[in-house]
Amino acid sequence: MAAANKLEVMVVDDTSVSRMLMTESLQEIGITNLALAKDGAEALTQLKAKPVHLVISDQYMPNLDGLGLLKALRGHGPTAKIGFILVTGSPEKSLVDRGRQIGLNNFIAKPFTTKAIRAAIEAVVGRLT
């Protein structure tokens, strides 16, 4: 079990509206310790300076995409163990398989629901309280 209000989560998405939608869903779940980044490169810089428990990232972004960010995090000691959930509008099996090979913990298909987000997070960190 994990306390939602203790969980530190970073939301990575290049679309402002999508970052806001995800933020609002996470707040509904009770997750309020949130960091935001607009692409993988910005997220990587922030996470190297201050790691979080869980990253929820879009796949298709400029500069560094979701799986690129995952690979970079797994290859850097202090960020290697961060939970990682990929959010994608086209969850092709090959994309998810490629993600699993480099340490992807879970994925969420867009358009997402708050219920789906909660289930995906709980599958990674345990039941939220």
Add this chain to the structure above:
Amino acid sequence: MTRAAGERRINFVQGEFKVSDDPHVVLTTLLGSCVGACLRDPVAGVGGMNHFLLPGGEVGPSKESERLGVHLMELLLNGLMRQGAQRDRLEAKLFGGARMMSGLSDIGRKNAEFAKRFLAYEGIKIVGGDTGGEHGRRIQFWPVTGRALQSYISKVVDTPPSRVVAPRANAGDVDLF
């Protein structure tokens, strides 16, 4: 309607989007209450268009269907960026959103308002287009040059979406924008 030599017309329907960097391509679609967003990066020479109708009741699209709308706009944005477009250079023309039947809620206007809010929030400038009214429109969009032509037509039946799957219920009460 005359066609230029070598022109390739790509017709598409509700729930779809098309992206091209081919100067010979013309994207065409019929819009009634539906909205079509034409986006283009003039530097990269790539453009694209979508065609959507978010379902909704008296007050307009529900929160769930607005999430679907965000998703459909993102698919177009991602398609453009995969072909070299940069988000900060994009410009938009919006069409459609007509009130096709009097007496019912003006879902066309609500859809156009949704698209305008999305573009404003993403910082994408609207440089043209035409929304509202009571007539359907045939839209032709040249994705490389950004040229767009509309012709009013009297009757358009909004076709059902081809591949759009509505989000499941229980999406929570989220306020957009």
